[in-house]
Structure formats: C-alpha cells, structure tokens
Amino acid sequence: MFIHDDFLLESTTASKLYHEFAKEQPIIDYHSHLSPKDIAENRQFDNIGAAWLEGEHYKWRAMRAAGVQEKYITGNADNKEKFLQWAETVPKTLRNPLFHWTHLELKRYFDIDDYLNKDSAETIYQATSELLKNNPNFSTNGLLKTMKVKIVCTTDDPIDSLQYHKINNLNNHDIKIYPTWRPDQAIYIEKGEAFVDYIYRLGKSADIKINTFDDLKEALLKRMDHFEEHGCVISDHGFKSLPLGKINERLADNVLKRALNGNTLSDADFADYQSTLMDFLGKEYAQRNWVMQLHLGVIRNNSKRQFLALGADTGFDSISDASQADGIAQLFSTLDENDELPKTIVYNLNPADNYMIATMVGNFQDGSISGKIQMGSRWWFLDQKEGMEMQMNSLSNLGLLSQFVGMLTDSRSFFILP
Structure with missing residues (x-):
C-alpha cells in the first residue's frame, strides 16, 4: 500500500503530532481560486x-x-x-x-x-x-465537508456581483465562503486598451464615471464596501515586483487621464500610478482591518504563441528574477510612517529572495499583534517538499516560525485538499 496511515510520517514524533493533534483539525483555506459558482450550485x-x-x-x-x-x-x-x-x-x-x-x-x-x-x-x-x-x-460541498473545510476565501475581481457568495452564505451553514478583493486589473495600467476597458467596467459597476484618480478611488471604495457586506476581510495582489515610483496623487491623476485618452506612457508613468494606488489601497486596508496579501515574483505568459492560442493561466508562467527589496521597503515604510501598514502576508516565488523576504518582514513588526507581517507559505512552483522546507528554514532562522500564519491551498481544484 503506497498511501498508508503514516504516509510521509518518518518518525514516532511525526506520527504522534499528526494523528493526535493535526488530523482532526478543520481546514481554514484563506487563499484559493475555487469557483464560488460551483460551490453555490453544489456541482x-x-x-x-x-x-x-x-x-x-x-x-x-x-x-x-x-x-x-x-x-x-x-x-x-x-x-x-x-x-x-x-x-x-x-x-x-x-x-x-x-x-x-x-x-x-x-x-x-x-x-x-x-x-x-x-x-x-x-x-x-x-x-x-x-x-x-x-x-x-x-459534490463540491460534499468534497469540502469530507476534508473538514470550515472557511474558504475565493479570489474575486472588484466588479464581481458576488451573487454566488450570497447564495453560499444563505444556504451553506457548515462552510463559509468569503470573497477576496483582487484589484489587479485596476492596477495593471501597462495593459493599455484592456486597462481602459476595465476602468470603464469598474465605473459601471460602481455607478461612477471614472475620469480622474479621485473618481477611481471613489469607485474602488464603493466596491470595497460591497465586498465587506459579503464578509470580505482580505485583499490580494499579484506582481512581478512591487512598483518603485513616486507616491503622488497629482502625478497619478495625470497618468490615468493620459491612459484613458490612449496616450503612450513610460515605465516611470506606470510606476508612479501603481505606487500611488497601492499606497491608497494599503491605507484603506489598514482602516478596514483587512489583511493585505502580496504574491510576488512571477513572470507570466512567456510563450507568446501559446498565449495567443490559449490565453492566460494555461501553464506558461515562470519564476521571475526581478528585484523585490526596494519596492517592498518603499511600500511598507511609507504606510508605516503614519501607522497605516495593514496586516500583511508576502508570498515569495523566487527562492533566491527567501532570506530577503524573511528579514524584510521583520523590519515592520510593531508589537501590535503577533506576526503582523508574515512571510507567507511556499507558493506555486515552490509548492513541493524542498520549497516548503526552504521557506520554513528561512522563517525560523530569521524570524519566528511559531508565529507563522500557516498553509493554504491556492487551489483551482476541489481535490487538492488532501
């Protein structure tokens, strides 16, 4: 028998810890890509x-x-x-x-x-x-119950109606399904026409015509209120690396207006807009007591041929070697100046950055809550034994493993829970 009761448990202590303590614990899956529609319809x-x-x-x-x-x-x-x-x-x-x-x-x-x-x-x-x-x-609900799942946080766009979350939390008393605020499409201004189209749809969802940076902020706040009404307490962002631009709303307003008019923008323009928007969002998360998740270090859609044929998220993404430290330091330090840095989890995809991330999160622990700034669990290509060990070794050598927020699935599948 390959998968036996002590599979991967290679000592008496490991077996005792698992069977007597861990095995019967419920699963709190605070970051996943499971379909709320599939859960609501009990597919x-x-x-x-x-x-x-x-x-x-x-x-x-x-x-x-x-x-x-x-x-x-x-x-x-x-x-x-x-x-x-x-x-x-x-x-x-x-x-x-x-x-x-x-x-x-x-x-x-x-x-x-x-x-x-x-x-x-x-x-x-x-x-x-x-x-x-x-x-x-x-069924989808049956599979979740089999694995003792109590909470699932999905990943959702600000323009989502969240109708399936409403259905889930009206009908499903055993498992709570909460949305996660993922505003990437409002941040990725470098996408040109796709960004302009998204801003139009965001404005429509918030019943606001977005012409200025102030309009954008108002629309995002209205949609955050909508998410909060459906139980949202966590945000998420995906970046190759955090932007390192000027945090200045006047500059961001100018860049947004030029983007909406179809003008050509520079890399410096992208960074100014994104840094300013992330500063605004971080402060709002702190005010709402939301957790900010940052997924850093991926370079996406590397095969242009396959992207054109199959689209995004089809298996052509890789680890990036983009520089991370300065962007993280700027965002965290700027928010921290006025005690507006929210509870944060940083997920690192490049193992070469493990020690940098582990030391960076230590710079912003302020004693207000244990483990306020987290080095998150292994992610994506590091989702294997060596990747998990590297993450835990880095955290335990340079921080406090005892305060680690723990694992999640990041799953698109209802079967990965084991």
Whole structure:
C-alpha cells in the first residue's frame, strides 16, 4: 500500500503530532481560486477527467513535457481521452509532487490503492466517475465537508456581483465562503486598451464615471464596501515586483487621464500610478482591518504563441528574477510612517529572495499583534517538499516560525485538499 496511515510520517514524533493533534483539525483555506459558482450550485462532476483536469496547469505542464498533444490538454478531446493521457503521464512524474498528489487524492477520496497508469486507467476512470456523478458526498460541498473545510476565501475581481457568495452564505451553514478583493486589473495600467476597458467596467459597476484618480478611488471604495457586506476581510495582489515610483496623487491623476485618452506612457508613468494606488489601497486596508496579501515574483505568459492560442493561466508562467527589496521597503515604510501598514502576508516565488523576504518582514513588526507581517507559505512552483522546507528554514532562522500564519491551498481544484 503506497498511501498508508503514516504516509510521509518518518518518525514516532511525526506520527504522534499528526494523528493526535493535526488530523482532526478543520481546514481554514484563506487563499484559493475555487469557483464560488460551483460551490453555490453544489456541482456534481460528470467524471474524473472534468474533476481533475479542468484548469489544472500543473498537470498540463507535465503532460506537455511528456509529449502529449495539446488537444488532450486544453483542446477538444473529451474528458475521458484527456484522463487516459494523464494516466499514461503519471508514471513519468516520479520525483515530481504530482505523483504523490495523484495517489493521495485517489486514496483519500476514493479509497483506491492502485497506481494510476495506462493499465489501471480504464478501471479507475469508471469507478471514480460513477461516484462523482451519482454520490452526493462527491459534490463540491460534499468534497469540502469530507476534508473538514470550515472557511474558504475565493479570489474575486472588484466588479464581481458576488451573487454566488450570497447564495453560499444563505444556504451553506457548515462552510463559509468569503470573497477576496483582487484589484489587479485596476492596477495593471501597462495593459493599455484592456486597462481602459476595465476602468470603464469598474465605473459601471460602481455607478461612477471614472475620469480622474479621485473618481477611481471613489469607485474602488464603493466596491470595497460591497465586498465587506459579503464578509470580505482580505485583499490580494499579484506582481512581478512591487512598483518603485513616486507616491503622488497629482502625478497619478495625470497618468490615468493620459491612459484613458490612449496616450503612450513610460515605465516611470506606470510606476508612479501603481505606487500611488497601492499606497491608497494599503491605507484603506489598514482602516478596514483587512489583511493585505502580496504574491510576488512571477513572470507570466512567456510563450507568446501559446498565449495567443490559449490565453492566460494555461501553464506558461515562470519564476521571475526581478528585484523585490526596494519596492517592498518603499511600500511598507511609507504606510508605516503614519501607522497605516495593514496586516500583511508576502508570498515569495523566487527562492533566491527567501532570506530577503524573511528579514524584510521583520523590519515592520510593531508589537501590535503577533506576526503582523508574515512571510507567507511556499507558493506555486515552490509548492513541493524542498520549497516548503526552504521557506520554513528561512522563517525560523530569521524570524519566528511559531508565529507563522500557516498553509493554504491556492487551489483551482476541489481535490487538492488532501
């Protein structure tokens, strides 16, 4: 039996800590990409192909590396064909955490001990798909309850109506589904026409015509009120690196107006606008007692050909080596000057920056709350044993591991909880 009761527990102490203390604890998943619509509608997956391979860019990257054609990954092949291709890929994933994740999920949810490969694929497909399609314990809510999930924080755009969060919290008393404020599209001014289109839609959602930086702030505040009404207490931002521009609302107003008029902007313009907007948002988070999450160090959509063919979030992103320290220091120090730095979690994607992040967060602990500024858990490409150990070693060597806010899923899948 590969996945046994003491899987990965290599000492008596580890087994005791897990079985006597950790195993029965509920899951508070404070950062995920789960679909609030799927939860509200209590989706029942038709088959394991749909459940496992929709949006799963970890698996997609492995399948491409194994020589699987794109039609079996994001293409028009049916879910069974895609699953069979994944099954043939699994034996090739040894030493990649996908091998362990796959078999953990088969064991924890379906009590299947067999290795997934070409020979076992048909039997496993039929057995799992039958349960997924017909057994209410395998609906989205059933899967969350099986893993003792109590809170899920999704990731949501400011223009989202949050209608599914309202449904969830009216109908679902066992699991609370809260939105997370993710205003990236209002920040990414470098996207040109896409940014201008987004600002129009943001204004429409807030019933405000956005022509100035003050208009933008008013629209964002109205949408933050809407999020707060639905239980939001946490924000999130994704950056290659934090901007290092001038924090000046007059400059930001000028840059925004020029962007809305279709004028060409410089990198300095982008940085001035973004730094000023992040300063405004950080102060507002502190006032509302929201947590600010910062996901730093990704370079996205590296393959232009595949981006044009498949779009974003399809498995063509990488670790960035962009400089991080100065941008973090400027944002944190400016907010901290008037005690307006909110509770913050910094997720680092480049392991070369681990010690810098660990020391940077220590600069802004102020005694008001334990662990106010956090070095967040491993993220994305560091979501494996070595990455977790590097993060915990850096934090424990340079800060207080005892005050660590703990793990999360960052998941797009309802099956990753084991």
